[in-house]
Amino acid sequence: MQNRLTIKDIARLSGVGKSTVSRVLNNESGVSARTRERVEAVMQQEGFSPSRSARAMRGQSDKVVAIIVTRLDSLSENLAVQTMLPGLYQQGYDPIMMESQFDPELVEEHLGMLKRRNIDGVILFGFTGISEKILQPWQATMVLMAREAKGFASVCYDDEGAITSLMAKLYSQGHRHISFLGVPHTDVTTGLRRHEAYLAFCKKHGLTPKVALPGLAMKQGYEHVAEVLLPETTALLCATDTLALGASKYLQEHQASLQLASVGNTPLMKFLHPEIITVDPGYAEAGRQAVLQLIGQVTQARDLRQIVIPSTLQ
Amino acid sequence: MQNRLTIKDIARLSGVGKSTVSRVLNNESGVSARTRERVEAVMQQEGFSPSRSARAMRGQSDKVVAIIVTRLDSLSENLAVQTMLPGLYQQGYDPIMMESQFDPELVEEHLGMLKRRNIDGVILFGFTGISEKILQPWQATMVLMAREAKGFASVCYDDEGAITSLMAKLYSQGHRHISFLGVPHTDVTTGLRRHEAYLAFCKKHGLTPKVALPGLAMKQGYEHVAEVLLPETTALLCATDTLALGASKYLQEHQASLQLASVGNTPLMKFLHPEIITVDPGYAEAGRQAVLQLIGQVTQARDLRQIVIPSTLQ
DNA sequence: CTGTTAGCGCTTTCAA
DNA sequence: TTGAAAGCGCTAACAG
Numbered sequence: 337m338q339n340r341l342t343i344k345d346i347a348r349l350s351g352v353g354k355s356t357v358s359r360v361l362n363n364e365s366g367v368s369a370r371t372r373e374r375v376e377a378v379m380q381q382e383g384f385s386p387s388r389s390a391r392a393m394r395g396q397s398d399k400v401v402a403i404i405v406t407r408l409d410s411l412s413e414n415l416a417v418q419t420m421l422p423g424l425y426q427q428g429y430d431p432i433m434m435e436s437q438f439d440p441e442l443v444e445e446h447l448g449m450l451k452r453r454n455i456d457g458v459i460l461f462g463f464t465g466i467s468e469k470i471l472q473p474w475q476a477t478m479v480l481m482a483r484e485a486k487g488f489a490s491v492c493y494d495d496e497g498a499i500t501s502l503m504a505k506l507y508s509q510g511h512r513h514i515s516f517l518g519v520p521h522t523d524v525t526t527g528l529r530r531h532e533a534y535l536a537f538c539k540k541h542g543l544t545p546k547v548a549l550p551g552l553a554m555k556q557g558y559e560h561v562a563e564v565l566l567p568e569t570t571a572l573l574c575a576t577d578t579l580a581l582g583a584s585k586y587l588q589e590h591q592a593s594l595q596l597a598s599v600g601n602t603p604l605m606k607f608l609h610p611e612i613i614t615v616d617p618g619y620a621e622a623g624r625q626a627v628l629q630l631i632g633q634v635t636q637a638r639d640l641r642q643i644v645i646p647s648t649l650q
Numbered sequence: 651m652q653n654r655l656t657i658k659d660i661a662r663l664s665g666v667g668k669s670t671v672s673r674v675l676n677n678e679s680g681v682s683a684r685t686r687e688r689v690e691a692v693m694q695q696e697g698f699s700p701s702r703s704a705r706a707m708r709g710q711s712d713k714v715v716a717i718i719v720t721r722l723d724s725l726s727e728n729l730a731v732q733t734m735l736p737g738l739y740q741q742g743y744d745p746i747m748m749e750s751q752f753d754p755e756l757v758e759e760h761l762g763m764l765k766r767r768n769i770d771g772v773i774l775f776g777f778t779g780i781s782e783k784i785l786q787p788w789q790a791t792m793v794l795m796a797r798e799a800k801g802f803a804s805v806c807y808d809d810e811g812a813i814t815s816l817m818a819k820l821y822s823q824g825h826r827h828i829s830f831l832g833v834p835h836t837d838v839t840t841g842l843r844r845h846e847a848y849l850a851f852c853k854k855h856g857l858t859p860k861v862a863l864p865g866l867a868m869k870q871g872y873e874h875v876a877e878v879l880l881p882e883t884t885a886l887l888c889a890t891d892t893l894a895l896g897a898s899k900y901l902q903e904h905q906a907s908l909q910l911a912s913v914g915n916t917p918l919m920k921f922l923h924p925e926i927i928t929v930d931p932g933y934a935e936a937g938r939q940a941v942l943q944l945i946g947q948v949t950q951a952r953d954l955r956q957i958v959i960p961s962t963l964q
Numbered sequence: 965c966t967g968t969t970a971g972c973g974c975t976t977t978c979a980a
Numbered sequence: 981t982t983g984a985a986a987g988c989g990c991t992a993a994c995a996g
Contacts (some may be wrong), residue, residue, distance in 0.1 A: 340768070342989050353967040356992060368965060385766040389706035390989035391974050398703065400744070409731050409917070414723040421749055425763065430714070433747040435735055449739065452699040454654070554921055585922060587832070591756060603723070604918075607868050654971050667983040672975060682981060704973035706986050 341384050346504040349569055350378040361386055398416035401457045401630060402450050404434045404443065411577060411602040413461050416481065419623030420459065427631055429456070440465040447474065457630045464522045475640070479630045481622065482525055487578035489633060489640040491626045493617040495525055495599075498647040499533035502597045502615050503575055505649060507541060512597060514538075514547040517557055517583055518575035526552070530599070550579075557582025565592065574598040577614070578604040584609055601650055610643045655698050663707065664692040674702055698905040705949045714943060715771040716764050718757065723861065725891060726933055727775050727914040733937030734773065741945055742909065743770070754779040761788065771944045778836045783853035789954070793944045796839055798822075803947060803954040805940045809839055809913075812961040813847035816887055816911045816929050819963060821855060825885040825909060829860040829878035831897055833869055840866070844889045844913070863891075871896025890911040891919040891928070898923055915964055932959035 339631050343357040350357070360375045367375075377452045378384075392398040402418060424431045427528075433507060443466055450458060451473065460466075460472055462483025471478065480490040506514050516534045519527035520646035521605045531549065538545040548563045558581035564572065572587075575582035577600025584596055596609070601616035610640065623646045632638035659669040664671070666685060673681050674689040681689075692698075697758050706712040717734060719727045731747075738745045748760045757780055766774060766842075772788055774780075776797025785792065787800065794804040830848045833841035845863060852859040862877045864870035871893035878886065886901075888894035891914025898910055904927065910923070915930035936959045946952035 340989095343991095344989075347967095353989080354989090356966060357966080359966090362991085366965060371965080387707065387989050388767055389703040391991080392703035393707055393974085393989080394991045395972070396991080400746075402745075409723070409725065409728045411723065418722050418749065421747065423750075430746045430767065432714075432744045433717075434734065453702055493876075493887065498798065519936065554918075554976090558921075581922075601671065606869075607872075608895075657975095658973075661983095664986085668974080669976080669983060669985095673982090676975080680981060700971050704988090705975080707973080707990090709988070710975080769967095795979045828994080 340381055343386065346375065346378055346382065346384055349382065350375045376599055392472055397456045397634070398454060399428050400430045400432060400455050401454070401459065402432045402434055402446070404436050404446055404458065404460045405461050406436050406438050406461050408433075408435050410461075411604060412600060412617070413481075413621035416461075416623035416626070419620045420627050423624055423627035424631075428629075429631070436461070436463070438463050438465075440467065440470070441519055443519055444470050447471075454461060457634045459626050459630060460485060464524075464527075475636075477630075479626045479633070481626060484525075484642055485641065489629050489642065491622045491629065491643045491645065493599075493622065494644050494647045496533040496536075496601045497527035497619055498615045499530050499573070499575075500537055501647065501649045502599070502613060503534065503537040505573045506537060506595065507537075507543075507571065507614055509571075509595065512543060513546075513566065513568045514543060514571040514573055515566070515569050515574070516548075516573050516575075517564060517579050518547065518549045519552055519579075520549045526575055532572060538553065552576065553581035554578050554585075558586045561586045565587075565594075569594060570593040571597065573618070576600055577602045581605065581608065599647070614650045615647045616650055617647045621645050651964055654701070655696055657700065660689065660692055660696065660698055662697065664689045665930070678904075678960060698720035705857060708894075709924055711770045711948070712768060713742050714744045714746060714767070714769050715719045715773065716746045716760070718760055718772065718774045720750050720775050720777050722747075722753050724775075725918060726794075726914060729916065730937035730940070733934045734941050737938055737941035738945075740942070741941075745943070752777050752779075754784070756779065758784050761785075770870075770915040771948045773940050773944060776839075778838075778841075781916050785859075791944075791948055792894075792948070795940060798839075798956055801954065803943050803956065805936045805943065805957045805959065806839060806960050807913075807936065808961045809843035810847040810850075811846050812929045812931055813887070814851055814914045815961070815963045816913070816927060817848065817851040819927055820885045820887065820911055821851075821857075822907065823885075823909065827860075827880065827882045828857060828887055829880070829883050829887075829894050830862075830887050831875055831878060832861065832863045834863045837866075840889055848887060862935070866890065868890060868892050868896035868899075872900045876902045878957055885909040885911065890914055891916045893920065894926060895919065898926070913961070928964045929961045930964055931961045935959050938956050 343354050347354045375624045424640045436443045450502035457477040460480045461481040475487050480488050484490045521528040546564045548560045561583040562598050571594055578597050580598035597613040597616050601614040625643050661668045661671045674686050750757045761875040771791040773793050775795040782964055789801050794802050798804045834843045860878045862874045865873035875897040886908055891912050894912035913926040913929050916929040921958050939957050
């Protein structure tokens, strides 16, 4: 680590001035092709790479962004992060990871650290309880995942479309008594929107809704699925894979057999219960979009778009 | 982000010189208590925090480390990383995350990026196929997880102890026909060592071993468990939770009921199959130790220890 | 087109 | 115990 070369060295080795090297480094115009080639050759040969800190100090950005997930082991967030990372590396950004554990105070704490570090941007996986006030300072440099907020860029899933297409599929299979296992309305996207889409479909098709909204945890699916099982029920729609996993454990234990459907399409689900009908909310695409949006935002002041990822029935 | 104060501002505001502020900042001796207090008060009040880049440029470290996991969704690695993060933040380090996807070339690529960034240290979750040559330049600044290598610090799990205590438990429950589902020997720790510990126990207690070593994936557990099911088999020991998950799906589908045991104790396992006997390899503790070791290494040239985390039967 | 010259915010001599 | 001054590696005027 010690004897890294500097532009000064490169300048000396290629017989030019520091600034010329700098120009080459930044692909600035105003350097003769010959000089540029020569300098590039030297850099190449010496394996030169400029000091990030020095560039950062010169007002350039640090090229560091943070990704704040709710939980490291969230199946869905993992899928999104998995596509974010390569996207960020490719653009030369270092992604630092933080875990909010669904705790608004932790988010605040983390954002505080990040503010102090003068980071370029943040991708935050939203959840219930984050006050917009805390986010305010980040308006220009944050992309919210799975959450919308006025004045913020965001990448959301198509909750309504996902639920509707699952319902349509179940309906077309002949199911007329479809129960719903979801998340409380305090969660606007996964909770409220998915529930409403379910209700809307029921209404439109004259079905009688039967609902429980226990929460996001597998255990909650397990413990509350019984509440929505009527004798006539033939299918169960779950707001998330995790919930479906919990429910299906219960169903298995109780020998109840009904058609399950859920929003998620996570690998775990596909393996454990391939018979479940799923819709892929487009986690991978969401990750890609989030990175594009964030980088656009911080480098070229792109406008704060609210992106919705279309889901695809599996 | 723009108008961050600098030590110059703090100096002015507290009526001292830049260097004094710097001394206070670094807790250097040679500053009168009065002056120090005054400066600290101003910093506090202005919410001053020094520029990382400037410090880094002055030869201080960047305070950035990388964590390279095999997969973002590895149940076990998640548990370790979960304790690493807070440990790192607390020491002022930023953890950047990378995913190797079990691909040695990706590791090489990532390490290349990191070298260029002049990072402080790396925590690398090992796997089969990483050539030690690639790691060589990182000897002093790397901690290997779940893998040992000559000249490298590492944090490993007590493979032998874990398997032995599970076997002892099964044995004490009266099981005498215990099969083993594991990982090929190319994986020295999870593969070879666990398998050997199983064989040793069998030998010592006069049991007839029955083994398959398909690999790490859930699907492999599912597909290969049948090979080790003899009519007399009453228990099955799996080298990992993931494998056990696959196996138990098969067993469930085939109505076969035997006592399962596995190394892992991941939340998913505990939820889906609480009846399985597990041993906790100490992932959380491993994460803590890895951070301590790495930071010790890079800040005070602590010697490269090879740490083994004791496992605990659940 | 290219080199020289100032700094960016900090640490680190070196004098006072 | 302190402050002034000299850089760290880089970029950005400003001259040639």
